[in-house]
Amino acid sequence: MGTRNIKLTVSYDGINYSGWQDQPGKRTIQGLLQQAIGDLTGVFTKVNGASRTDAGVSALGQVANFVLDSRIPTENLLKAINHRLPRDIVVTEVSEAEPTFDASGSAGSKLYRYKIFTGRKRNVLQTRNCWHRPGKLDAAAMDAAAKMLVGKHDFKSFAAAADKRQTSVRTVMQCRITEEDKWIHIDIEADRFLYNMVRNIVGTLVEIGRGRWKPEKIKEILEAKNRTAAGPTAPPEGLCLMWIKY
Amino acid sequence: MGTRNIKLTVSYDGINYSGWQDQPGKRTIQGLLQQAIGDLTGVFTKVNGASRTDAGVSALGQVANFVLDSRIPTENLLKAINHRLPRDIVVTEVSEAEPTFDASGSAGSKLYRYKIFTGRKRNVLQTRNCWHRPGKLDAAAMDAAAKMLVGKHDFKSFAAAADKRQTSVRTVMQCRITEEDKWIHIDIEADRFLYNMVRNIVGTLVEIGRGRWKPEKIKEILEAKNRTAAGPTAPPEGLCLMWIKY
Numbered sequence A, B: 001m002g003t004r005n006i007k008l009t010v011s012y013d014g015i016n017y018s019g020w021q022d023q024p025g026k027r028t029i030q031g032l033l034q035q036a037i038g039d040l041t042g043v044f045t046k047v048n049g050a051s052r053t054d055a056g057v058s059a060l061g062q063v064a065n066f067v068l069d070s071r072i073p074t075e076n077l078l079k080a081i082n083h084r085l086p087r088d089i090v091v092t093e094v095s096e097a098e099p100t101f102d103a104s105g106s107a108g109s110k111l112y113r114y115k116i117f118t119g120r121k122r123n124v125l126q127t128r129n130c131w132h133r134p135g136k137l138d139a140a141a142m143d144a145a146a147k148m149l150v151g152k153h154d155f156k157s158f159a160a161a162a163d164k165r166q167t168s169v170r171t172v173m174q175c176r177i178t179e180e181d182k183w184i185h186i187d188i189e190a191d192r193f194l195y196n197m198v199r200n201i202v203g204t205l206v207e208i209g210r211g212r213w214k215p216e217k218i219k220e221i222l223e224a225k226n227r228t229a230a231g232p233t234a235p236p237e238g239l240c241l242m243w244i245k246y
Helices: A029-041 A074-083 A139-147 A197-209 A217-224 B029-041 B074-083 B139-147 B197-209 B217-224
Strands: A004-012 A058-068 A089-097 A109-117 A151-154 A169-180 A183-190 A239-245 B004-012 B058-068 B089-097 B109-117 B151-154 B169-180 B183-190 B239-245
Touching: A004 A029, A004 A074, A029 A058, A029 A074, A029 A089, A074 A089, A109 A197, A139 A169, A139 A183, A139 A197, A169 A197, A183 A197, A197 A217, A197 A239, B004 B029, B004 B074, B029 B058, B029 B074, B029 B089, B074 B089, B109 B197, B139 B169, B139 B183, B139 B197, B169 B197, B183 B197, B197 B217, B197 B239
Parallel strands: A058 A239, B058 B239
Antiparallel strands: A004 A058, A004 A089, A109 A183, A109 A239, A151 A169, A169 A183, B004 B058, B004 B089, B109 B183, B109 B239, B151 B169, B169 B183
Protein backbone atom coordinates (compact mmCIF):
# COMPACT_ATOMS: atom_id res chain seq x y z
CA MET A 1 0.00 0.00 0.00
CA GLY A 2 1.53 3.32 -1.09
CA THR A 3 1.20 6.56 0.79
CA ARG A 4 -1.31 9.18 -0.36
CA ASN A 5 -1.07 12.96 -0.41
CA ILE A 6 -4.30 14.32 1.09
CA LYS A 7 -5.51 17.87 0.52
CA LEU A 8 -7.75 19.45 3.15
CA THR A 9 -9.83 22.62 3.01
CA VAL A 10 -10.36 23.92 6.51
CA SER A 11 -12.45 26.69 8.00
CA TYR A 12 -12.11 27.98 11.53
CA ASP A 13 -13.15 30.74 13.85
CA GLY A 14 -9.74 31.92 15.01
CA ILE A 15 -10.85 33.91 18.06
CA ASN A 16 -10.24 31.11 20.56
CA TYR A 17 -6.93 29.93 19.06
CA SER A 18 -3.27 30.91 19.16
CA GLY A 19 -3.12 30.90 15.36
CA TRP A 20 -2.36 28.20 12.82
CA GLN A 21 1.13 27.14 13.77
CA ASP A 22 1.69 24.37 16.28
CA GLN A 23 3.39 25.61 19.46
CA PRO A 24 3.99 23.70 22.68
CA GLY A 25 1.29 24.36 25.27
CA LYS A 26 -0.86 26.48 22.93
CA ARG A 27 -4.20 25.69 21.30
CA THR A 28 -3.53 26.04 17.59
CA ILE A 29 -5.34 24.95 14.44
CA GLN A 30 -2.38 22.98 13.11
CA GLY A 31 -1.90 21.36 16.51
CA LEU A 32 -5.51 20.27 16.79
CA LEU A 33 -5.60 18.96 13.21
CA GLN A 34 -2.42 16.97 13.79
CA GLN A 35 -3.86 15.60 17.01
CA ALA A 36 -7.13 14.62 15.28
CA ILE A 37 -5.32 12.89 12.41
CA GLY A 38 -2.79 11.24 14.72
CA ASP A 39 -5.65 9.99 16.86
CA LEU A 40 -7.23 8.46 13.79
CA THR A 41 -4.17 6.90 12.19
CA GLY A 42 -2.15 6.07 15.28
CA VAL A 43 0.94 7.86 13.95
CA PHE A 44 2.08 11.45 14.29
CA THR A 45 1.24 13.28 11.07
CA LYS A 46 2.60 16.66 10.13
CA VAL A 47 -0.05 18.86 8.50
CA ASN A 48 1.39 21.40 6.08
CA GLY A 49 -0.73 24.57 5.88
CA ALA A 50 -0.79 27.11 3.08
CA SER A 51 -0.98 30.10 5.39
CA ARG A 52 0.26 30.56 8.93
CA THR A 53 -2.66 32.65 10.15
CA ASP A 54 -2.03 34.62 13.37
CA ALA A 55 -3.78 34.25 16.70
CA GLY A 56 -7.36 35.50 16.37
CA VAL A 57 -7.40 35.32 12.57
CA SER A 58 -10.11 33.15 10.97
CA ALA A 59 -10.32 31.21 7.72
CA LEU A 60 -13.06 29.96 5.47
CA GLY A 61 -10.74 28.36 2.91
CA GLN A 62 -7.42 27.49 4.49
CA VAL A 63 -5.73 24.65 2.60
CA ALA A 64 -3.37 22.03 3.99
CA ASN A 65 -1.94 18.69 2.97
CA PHE A 66 -0.53 15.65 4.71
CA VAL A 67 0.81 12.22 3.90
CA LEU A 68 -1.46 9.32 4.76
CA ASP A 69 -0.63 5.63 4.82
CA SER A 70 -4.15 4.19 4.90
CA ARG A 71 -6.89 3.25 2.44
CA ILE A 72 -9.68 5.07 4.25
CA PRO A 73 -11.93 6.77 1.62
CA THR A 74 -11.74 10.60 1.59
CA GLU A 75 -15.41 11.02 2.58
CA ASN A 76 -14.93 8.88 5.69
CA LEU A 77 -11.68 10.70 6.45
CA LEU A 78 -13.54 14.03 6.42
CA LYS A 79 -16.13 12.78 8.89
CA ALA A 80 -13.58 11.08 11.12
CA ILE A 81 -11.37 14.18 11.35
CA ASN A 82 -14.31 16.53 11.99
CA HIS A 83 -15.54 14.19 14.68
CA ARG A 84 -12.24 14.76 16.51
CA LEU A 85 -12.18 18.56 16.14
CA PRO A 86 -13.84 21.25 18.26
CA ARG A 87 -16.99 22.85 16.88
CA ASP A 88 -15.22 25.96 15.57
CA ILE A 89 -12.77 24.11 13.31
CA VAL A 90 -14.36 22.30 10.37
CA VAL A 91 -12.76 20.43 7.49
CA THR A 92 -15.02 21.26 4.54
CA GLU A 93 -13.28 19.21 1.82
CA VAL A 94 -10.90 16.27 1.61
CA SER A 95 -9.44 15.15 -1.69
CA GLU A 96 -6.66 13.09 -3.18
CA ALA A 97 -3.80 15.32 -4.41
CA GLU A 98 -0.88 14.69 -6.75
CA PRO A 99 2.26 13.52 -4.91
CA THR A 100 3.92 16.85 -5.76
CA PHE A 101 1.12 19.00 -4.32
CA ASP A 102 2.35 21.24 -1.49
CA ALA A 103 -0.37 23.42 0.09
CA SER A 104 2.13 26.14 0.86
CA GLY A 105 4.55 25.99 -2.07
CA SER A 106 2.00 25.30 -4.81
CA ALA A 107 -0.33 28.19 -3.90
CA GLY A 108 -1.07 30.61 -6.74
CA SER A 109 -2.81 33.47 -4.94
CA LYS A 110 -4.81 34.05 -1.78
CA LEU A 111 -7.64 36.36 -0.87
CA TYR A 112 -8.02 37.82 2.57
CA ARG A 113 -11.08 39.76 3.72
CA TYR A 114 -10.91 42.25 6.56
CA LYS A 115 -14.18 43.36 8.22
CA ILE A 116 -14.68 46.63 10.08
CA PHE A 117 -17.87 47.49 11.94
CA THR A 118 -18.24 51.28 12.23
CA GLY A 119 -21.49 51.47 14.22
CA ARG A 120 -21.55 52.55 17.83
CA LYS A 121 -23.67 49.72 19.21
CA ARG A 122 -22.35 46.27 18.63
CA ASN A 123 -24.52 43.19 18.11
CA VAL A 124 -22.45 40.55 19.92
CA LEU A 125 -23.68 37.77 17.66
CA GLN A 126 -22.85 39.50 14.38
CA THR A 127 -19.68 41.35 15.28
CA ARG A 128 -17.52 38.65 16.72
CA ASN A 129 -15.12 38.43 13.81
CA CYS A 130 -14.51 42.06 13.01
CA TRP A 131 -12.72 45.19 14.15
CA HIS A 132 -15.26 47.24 16.05
CA ARG A 133 -14.17 50.79 15.30
CA PRO A 134 -17.07 53.20 15.88
CA GLY A 135 -17.08 56.29 13.67
CA LYS A 136 -17.71 57.04 10.00
CA LEU A 137 -14.99 56.13 7.48
CA ASP A 138 -14.76 57.58 3.97
CA ALA A 139 -15.05 54.40 1.91
CA ALA A 140 -14.53 56.23 -1.40
CA ALA A 141 -11.18 57.65 -0.23
CA MET A 142 -10.17 54.23 1.07
CA ASP A 143 -11.08 52.63 -2.25
CA ALA A 144 -9.07 55.23 -4.18
CA ALA A 145 -6.08 54.44 -1.96
CA ALA A 146 -6.65 50.69 -2.29
CA LYS A 147 -6.46 50.92 -6.09
CA MET A 148 -2.93 52.33 -5.81
CA LEU A 149 -1.79 49.13 -4.09
CA VAL A 150 -2.81 46.93 -7.03
CA GLY A 151 0.10 45.66 -9.12
CA LYS A 152 3.67 44.61 -8.45
CA HIS A 153 5.27 46.73 -5.73
CA ASP A 154 7.81 46.53 -2.95
CA PHE A 155 5.53 46.27 0.10
CA LYS A 156 8.33 46.63 2.64
CA SER A 157 6.52 49.53 4.36
CA PHE A 158 3.59 47.19 5.04
CA ALA A 159 5.62 44.26 6.39
CA ALA A 160 6.23 43.73 10.10
CA ALA A 161 9.74 44.98 10.86
CA ALA A 162 10.54 41.42 12.03
CA ASP A 163 9.85 40.02 8.55
CA LYS A 164 13.27 39.08 7.24
CA ARG A 165 12.36 37.51 3.90
CA GLN A 166 14.75 38.17 1.04
CA THR A 167 12.34 40.18 -1.03
CA SER A 168 9.30 42.20 -0.09
CA VAL A 169 8.14 42.58 -3.69
CA ARG A 170 4.65 41.16 -4.06
CA THR A 171 1.88 41.33 -6.66
CA VAL A 172 -1.54 42.48 -5.49
CA MET A 173 -4.21 41.32 -7.98
CA GLN A 174 -7.08 43.15 -6.33
CA CYS A 175 -7.65 45.43 -3.38
CA ARG A 176 -11.18 46.72 -3.01
CA ILE A 177 -13.43 48.30 -0.41
CA THR A 178 -17.13 47.54 -0.13
CA GLU A 179 -19.44 49.39 2.21
CA GLU A 180 -22.86 48.25 3.40
CA ASP A 181 -24.72 49.80 6.28
CA LYS A 182 -22.14 50.10 9.04
CA TRP A 183 -19.81 47.53 7.60
CA ILE A 184 -16.65 48.02 5.58
CA HIS A 185 -15.04 45.02 3.90
CA ILE A 186 -11.51 45.18 2.53
CA ASP A 187 -10.63 42.38 0.10
CA ILE A 188 -6.98 41.85 -0.83
CA GLU A 189 -5.73 39.21 -3.25
CA ALA A 190 -1.99 38.74 -3.71
CA ASP A 191 0.46 36.11 -4.87
CA ARG A 192 2.06 35.90 -1.44
CA PHE A 193 1.78 38.03 1.67
CA LEU A 194 4.40 39.50 3.95
CA TYR A 195 4.03 39.10 7.70
CA ASN A 196 1.19 41.38 8.92
CA MET A 197 0.81 42.81 5.40
CA VAL A 198 -3.00 42.78 5.30
CA ARG A 199 -3.38 44.17 8.80
CA ASN A 200 -0.84 46.92 8.10
CA ILE A 201 -2.59 47.84 4.85
CA VAL A 202 -5.94 47.92 6.66
CA GLY A 203 -4.53 50.11 9.46
CA THR A 204 -3.23 52.49 6.81
CA LEU A 205 -6.47 52.57 4.81
CA VAL A 206 -8.34 53.40 8.01
CA GLU A 207 -6.06 56.41 8.56
CA ILE A 208 -7.11 57.53 5.07
CA GLY A 209 -10.77 56.72 5.75
CA ARG A 210 -10.81 58.86 8.86
CA GLY A 211 -9.24 61.77 7.00
CA ARG A 212 -5.78 61.83 8.56
CA TRP A 213 -4.16 61.19 5.17
CA LYS A 214 -5.18 61.69 1.53
CA PRO A 215 -5.37 58.59 -0.71
CA GLU A 216 -2.18 59.74 -2.52
CA LYS A 217 -0.24 59.11 0.67
CA ILE A 218 -0.11 55.43 -0.40
CA LYS A 219 2.49 56.22 -3.07
CA GLU A 220 4.70 57.96 -0.55
CA ILE A 221 4.38 55.03 1.86
CA LEU A 222 5.30 52.48 -0.82
CA GLU A 223 8.32 54.56 -1.81
CA ALA A 224 9.54 54.93 1.79
CA LYS A 225 10.12 51.15 2.08
CA ASN A 226 9.96 51.59 5.83
CA ARG A 227 7.37 50.20 8.23
CA THR A 228 7.17 53.49 10.17
CA ALA A 229 5.83 55.29 7.10
CA ALA A 230 2.57 53.29 7.13
CA GLY A 231 -0.34 53.28 9.58
CA PRO A 232 -0.83 51.05 12.63
CA THR A 233 -1.53 47.32 12.50
CA ALA A 234 -5.25 46.53 12.53
CA PRO A 235 -6.35 43.95 15.14
CA PRO A 236 -6.37 40.26 14.11
CA GLU A 237 -10.03 39.43 14.76
CA GLY A 238 -11.24 41.29 11.66
CA LEU A 239 -9.15 39.15 9.33
CA CYS A 240 -10.27 36.06 7.44
CA LEU A 241 -8.49 33.95 4.81
CA MET A 242 -11.23 33.45 2.21
CA TRP A 243 -9.67 31.21 -0.44
CA ILE A 244 -6.47 30.02 -2.04
CA LYS A 245 -6.05 29.42 -5.76
CA TYR A 246 -3.81 26.65 -7.07
CA MET B 1 -27.83 61.25 47.92
CA GLY B 2 -30.58 58.67 47.38
CA THR B 3 -30.11 55.33 45.69
CA ARG B 4 -31.09 54.86 42.06
CA ASN B 5 -32.67 51.90 40.28
CA ILE B 6 -30.68 51.31 37.07
CA LYS B 7 -32.04 49.35 34.12
CA LEU B 8 -29.55 47.60 31.81
CA THR B 9 -30.08 46.04 28.40
CA VAL B 10 -27.42 43.43 27.81
CA SER B 11 -26.41 41.31 24.83
CA TYR B 12 -24.07 38.35 24.96
CA ASP B 13 -22.76 35.44 23.02
CA GLY B 14 -23.56 32.66 25.46
CA ILE B 15 -21.34 29.96 23.95
CA ASN B 16 -18.41 30.55 26.28
CA TYR B 17 -20.48 30.98 29.45
CA SER B 18 -22.18 28.80 32.03
CA GLY B 19 -25.43 30.72 31.61
CA TRP B 20 -26.83 33.84 33.26
CA GLN B 21 -26.99 32.83 36.88
CA ASP B 22 -24.03 33.42 39.19
CA GLN B 23 -22.50 30.17 40.44
CA PRO B 24 -19.30 29.71 42.43
CA GLY B 25 -16.33 28.89 40.21
CA LYS B 26 -18.26 29.34 36.94
CA ARG B 27 -18.04 32.05 34.31
CA THR B 28 -21.56 33.44 34.13
CA ILE B 29 -23.09 36.59 32.68
CA GLN B 30 -24.60 37.69 35.99
CA GLY B 31 -21.31 36.97 37.77
CA LEU B 32 -19.27 39.03 35.31
CA LEU B 33 -21.76 41.93 35.38
CA GLN B 34 -21.73 41.93 39.19
CA GLN B 35 -17.95 41.86 39.18
CA ALA B 36 -17.78 44.75 36.68
CA ILE B 37 -20.23 46.88 38.66
CA GLY B 38 -18.64 45.99 42.00
CA ASP B 39 -15.26 46.90 40.58
CA LEU B 40 -16.64 50.27 39.58
CA THR B 41 -18.57 51.14 42.73
CA GLY B 42 -16.44 49.39 45.33
CA VAL B 43 -19.43 47.54 46.78
CA PHE B 44 -20.96 44.18 45.93
CA THR B 45 -24.03 44.80 43.79
CA LYS B 46 -26.64 42.17 43.02
CA VAL B 47 -27.80 42.35 39.41
CA ASN B 48 -31.37 41.14 38.92
CA GLY B 49 -31.92 39.63 35.48
CA ALA B 50 -35.23 39.15 33.66
CA SER B 51 -34.33 35.73 32.31
CA ARG B 52 -31.99 33.05 33.64
CA THR B 53 -30.66 31.93 30.28
CA ASP B 54 -28.95 28.52 30.29
CA ALA B 55 -25.34 27.69 29.51
CA GLY B 56 -24.70 28.29 25.80
CA VAL B 57 -27.81 30.42 25.28
CA SER B 58 -27.28 33.95 23.90
CA ALA B 59 -29.18 37.20 24.24
CA LEU B 60 -29.56 40.36 22.24
CA GLY B 61 -31.99 42.06 24.62
CA GLN B 62 -31.62 40.62 28.10
CA VAL B 63 -32.78 43.15 30.72
CA ALA B 64 -31.52 43.53 34.28
CA ASN B 65 -31.67 46.09 37.06
CA PHE B 66 -29.58 46.97 40.10
CA VAL B 67 -29.50 49.51 42.89
CA LEU B 68 -26.80 52.15 42.62
CA ASP B 69 -25.64 54.64 45.24
CA SER B 70 -23.67 57.01 43.01
CA ARG B 71 -24.33 60.05 40.84
CA ILE B 72 -22.43 58.77 37.81
CA PRO B 73 -24.41 59.70 34.65
CA THR B 74 -25.96 56.72 32.82
CA GLU B 75 -23.87 57.26 29.66
CA ASN B 76 -20.62 57.09 31.66
CA LEU B 77 -21.94 54.08 33.55
CA LEU B 78 -22.51 52.25 30.25
CA LYS B 79 -18.95 52.92 29.11
CA ALA B 80 -17.41 52.08 32.48
CA ILE B 81 -19.25 48.76 32.74
CA ASN B 82 -18.47 47.74 29.16
CA HIS B 83 -14.84 48.59 29.74
CA ARG B 84 -14.81 45.94 32.49
CA LEU B 85 -16.57 43.21 30.50
CA PRO B 86 -15.18 40.67 28.02
CA ARG B 87 -15.74 41.35 24.34
CA ASP B 88 -18.69 38.99 24.01
CA ILE B 89 -20.84 40.65 26.69
CA VAL B 90 -22.02 44.18 25.86
CA VAL B 91 -24.33 46.50 27.75
CA THR B 92 -26.26 48.26 24.98
CA GLU B 93 -28.45 50.58 27.09
CA VAL B 94 -28.40 52.04 30.58
CA SER B 95 -31.33 54.06 31.89
CA GLU B 96 -32.88 55.37 35.08
CA ALA B 97 -35.87 53.21 36.15
CA GLU B 98 -38.71 53.80 38.59
CA PRO B 99 -37.92 52.55 42.11
CA THR B 100 -40.55 49.82 41.64
CA PHE B 101 -39.08 48.48 38.38
CA ASP B 102 -38.03 44.82 38.67
CA ALA B 103 -36.48 43.37 35.48
CA SER B 104 -37.84 39.95 36.31
CA GLY B 105 -41.18 40.68 37.98
CA SER B 106 -42.22 43.60 35.77
CA ALA B 107 -41.65 41.79 32.45
CA GLY B 108 -44.67 41.68 30.14
CA SER B 109 -43.58 39.22 27.46
CA LYS B 110 -40.37 37.87 25.96
CA LEU B 111 -39.42 36.71 22.52
CA TYR B 112 -36.92 33.93 21.95
CA ARG B 113 -35.52 33.02 18.55
CA TYR B 114 -34.14 29.58 17.82
CA LYS B 115 -31.93 29.09 14.75
CA ILE B 116 -31.40 25.81 12.90
CA PHE B 117 -28.94 25.40 10.05
CA THR B 118 -29.99 22.50 7.83
CA GLY B 119 -27.13 22.56 5.30
CA ARG B 120 -24.50 19.87 5.21
CA LYS B 121 -21.46 22.13 5.10
CA ARG B 122 -21.12 24.55 7.92
CA ASN B 123 -19.55 28.01 7.65
CA VAL B 124 -17.83 28.32 11.02
CA LEU B 125 -18.20 32.09 11.09
CA GLN B 126 -21.94 32.14 10.40
CA THR B 127 -23.09 29.05 12.22
CA ARG B 128 -21.68 29.56 15.67
CA ASN B 129 -24.98 30.31 17.36
CA CYS B 130 -27.27 27.72 15.85
CA TRP B 131 -28.17 24.08 15.91
CA HIS B 132 -26.38 22.48 12.99
CA ARG B 133 -28.80 19.74 11.96
CA PRO B 134 -28.09 18.67 8.37
CA GLY B 135 -31.14 17.47 6.44
CA LYS B 136 -34.26 19.03 4.97
CA LEU B 137 -37.08 20.02 7.35
CA ASP B 138 -40.67 20.64 6.25
CA ALA B 139 -41.07 24.27 7.36
CA ALA B 140 -44.76 24.40 6.36
CA ALA B 141 -45.61 21.43 8.60
CA MET B 142 -43.58 23.00 11.42
CA ASP B 143 -45.44 26.29 10.98
CA ALA B 144 -48.83 24.55 11.03
CA ALA B 145 -47.80 22.86 14.30
CA ALA B 146 -46.42 26.12 15.71
CA LYS B 147 -49.79 27.85 15.18
CA MET B 148 -51.45 25.29 17.46
CA LEU B 149 -49.23 26.41 20.33
CA VAL B 150 -50.47 30.00 20.17
CA GLY B 151 -52.86 30.95 22.97
CA LYS B 152 -53.27 30.05 26.63
CA HIS B 153 -52.40 26.41 27.26
CA ASP B 154 -50.97 24.15 29.91
CA PHE B 155 -47.42 23.63 28.61
CA LYS B 156 -46.53 20.95 31.15
CA SER B 157 -45.48 18.54 28.37
CA PHE B 158 -42.89 21.10 27.24
CA ALA B 159 -41.42 21.85 30.68
CA ALA B 160 -38.34 20.10 32.03
CA ALA B 161 -39.51 17.39 34.43
CA ALA B 162 -37.48 19.19 37.13
CA ASP B 163 -39.60 22.34 36.75
CA LYS B 164 -41.65 22.45 39.94
CA ARG B 165 -43.51 25.75 39.48
CA GLN B 166 -47.10 25.83 40.71
CA THR B 167 -48.68 26.28 37.33
CA SER B 168 -47.50 25.41 33.85
CA VAL B 169 -50.25 27.44 32.15
CA ARG B 170 -48.66 30.04 29.89
CA THR B 171 -49.83 32.31 27.07
CA VAL B 172 -47.95 32.12 23.77
CA MET B 173 -48.58 35.31 21.76
CA GLN B 174 -46.78 34.14 18.63
CA CYS B 175 -44.95 31.08 17.42
CA ARG B 176 -43.78 31.21 13.83
CA ILE B 177 -41.33 29.53 11.51
CA THR B 178 -39.39 31.35 8.82
CA GLU B 179 -37.23 29.61 6.27
CA GLU B 180 -34.48 31.16 4.18
CA ASP B 181 -31.90 29.15 2.25
CA LYS B 182 -30.71 26.53 4.66
CA TRP B 183 -31.83 28.35 7.76
CA ILE B 184 -34.95 27.84 9.84
CA HIS B 185 -35.84 30.38 12.51
CA ILE B 186 -38.41 29.65 15.19
CA ASP B 187 -39.74 32.72 17.03
CA ILE B 188 -41.72 32.23 20.21
CA GLU B 189 -43.22 35.04 22.28
CA ALA B 190 -44.87 34.22 25.61
CA ASP B 191 -45.78 35.91 28.86
CA ARG B 192 -43.43 33.69 30.81
CA PHE B 193 -41.52 30.54 29.96
CA LEU B 194 -41.18 27.23 31.75
CA TYR B 195 -37.75 25.71 32.21
CA ASN B 196 -36.48 24.41 28.81
CA MET B 197 -39.84 25.29 27.23
CA VAL B 198 -38.44 26.81 24.01
CA ARG B 199 -35.87 24.08 23.50
CA ASN B 200 -38.51 21.37 24.10
CA ILE B 201 -40.91 23.04 21.66
CA VAL B 202 -38.13 23.29 19.08
CA GLY B 203 -37.16 19.64 19.56
CA THR B 204 -40.80 18.70 19.01
CA LEU B 205 -41.24 20.91 15.95
CA VAL B 206 -38.15 19.31 14.43
CA GLU B 207 -39.72 15.85 14.86
CA ILE B 208 -42.67 17.22 12.88
CA GLY B 209 -40.38 18.87 10.31
CA ARG B 210 -38.56 15.62 9.64
CA GLY B 211 -41.84 13.76 9.19
CA ARG B 212 -41.90 11.59 12.30
CA TRP B 213 -45.12 13.24 13.49
CA LYS B 214 -47.99 15.14 11.84
CA PRO B 215 -48.60 18.76 12.93
CA GLU B 216 -51.80 17.63 14.75
CA LYS B 217 -49.62 15.70 17.20
CA ILE B 218 -49.17 19.02 19.05
CA LYS B 219 -52.74 18.82 20.43
CA GLU B 220 -52.12 15.35 21.76
CA ILE B 221 -48.85 16.45 23.37
CA LEU B 222 -50.49 19.45 25.06
CA GLU B 223 -53.29 17.22 26.39
CA ALA B 224 -50.85 14.62 27.74
CA LYS B 225 -49.40 17.13 30.25
CA ASN B 226 -46.36 14.89 30.44
CA ARG B 227 -42.82 15.68 29.34
CA THR B 228 -42.36 12.24 27.77
CA ALA B 229 -45.12 12.96 25.22
CA ALA B 230 -43.07 15.72 23.53
CA GLY B 231 -39.88 15.56 21.46
CA PRO B 232 -36.27 15.84 22.65
CA THR B 233 -34.69 19.04 23.99
CA ALA B 234 -32.93 21.06 21.26
CA PRO B 235 -29.33 22.08 22.06
CA PRO B 236 -28.78 25.44 23.81
CA GLU B 237 -26.51 27.13 21.25
CA GLY B 238 -29.36 27.79 18.80
CA LEU B 239 -31.31 29.84 21.33
CA CYS B 240 -31.28 33.61 21.71
CA LEU B 241 -33.38 35.92 23.90
CA MET B 242 -34.33 38.70 21.47
CA TRP B 243 -36.29 41.20 23.54
CA ILE B 244 -38.42 41.74 26.61
CA LYS B 245 -41.49 43.99 26.69
CA TYR B 246 -42.40 45.91 29.83
